[in-house]
Amino acid sequence: MVLNRNADVDLRMRIGLKYCGGCNPGYDRVDLAQQIEENLLGKAEFVSPGSEDVNLILAVQGCSTACADLSDFHGMEIRIVTTIEDADKFVQEIHERVTIDAFVKNRNPKNLVL
Numbered sequence: 001m002v003l004n005r006n007a008d009v010d011l012r013m014r015i016g017l018k019y020c021g022g023c024n025p026g027y028d029r030v031d032l033a034q035q036i037e038e039n040l041l042g043k044a045e046f047v048s049p050g051s052e053d054v055n056l057i058l059a060v061q062g063c064s065t066a067c068a069d070l071s072d073f074h075g076m077e078i079r080i081v082t083t084i085e086d087a088d089k090f091v092q093e094i095h096e097r098v099t100i101d102a103f104v105k106n107r108n109p110k111n112l113v114l
Contacts, residue, residue, distance in 0.1 A: 011098060012042070012043060012044055012045045012098070013043065013044045013045070013055045013056070013094060013097070013098060014044075014045050014047055014051065014053050014054050014055050015040075015044050015045070015046050015047070015054070015055065015056055015057070015058050015094075016046075016047055016048065016049030016050070016051060016054040016056070016057045016058065016073075016076075017033060017046045017047070017048070017049065017057075017058050017060065018049045018057055018058065018059045018060070018068060018070065018073075019033070019059075019060050019061075019068065020059070020060070020061040020062050020063075020066070020067060020068035021067070021068065022062055023062070023067075024062060024063050024065070025062025025063060026062060026063050026083075027062065027083075027084060029060045029061075029062050032060060032081070032084065032087050033046075033058075033060050035087070036058070036081075036087050036090065036091055039091045040091060040094055040095070043094060043095060043098040044094055044098070046058075049072075049073065050072075054076070055077070056076065056077040056078065056079060057070065057073045057076055057077070057078045057079070058078075058079050058081065058090065059078060059079070059080045059081065060081050061080055061081065061082045062082075063082060064082050064083075066080055066082055079093075
């Protein structure tokens with residue numbers, strides 16, 4: 001858990017995990033999602049996409065068609081992974097975002113909304 005040094009504020013991102021139907025996967029989607037979760041341990045919490053307080057949706061799609069229905073998430077931030085390379089970029093992005101969020105919140109001792 002990433003905590004603000006001035007308060008017990010959990011800075012982990014809540015990521016809603018959505019899979020495609022798996023009709024033509026070019027890789028093991030579940031295994032890749034588990035690898036992503038392991039690489040983001042302490043920085044992100046993976047939850048059902050319908051959970052409360054989700055920061056973004058990660059759609060793990062088995063091929064470039066990316067046919068999973070994401071219409072339930074209209075207006076939300078969505079990231080789509082169709083390859084292992086996409087997963088690597090996503091992990092890097094989240095590491096950077098959580099690090100920046102922690103820095104900003106730690107520089108703001110009263111935890112004021114910025």
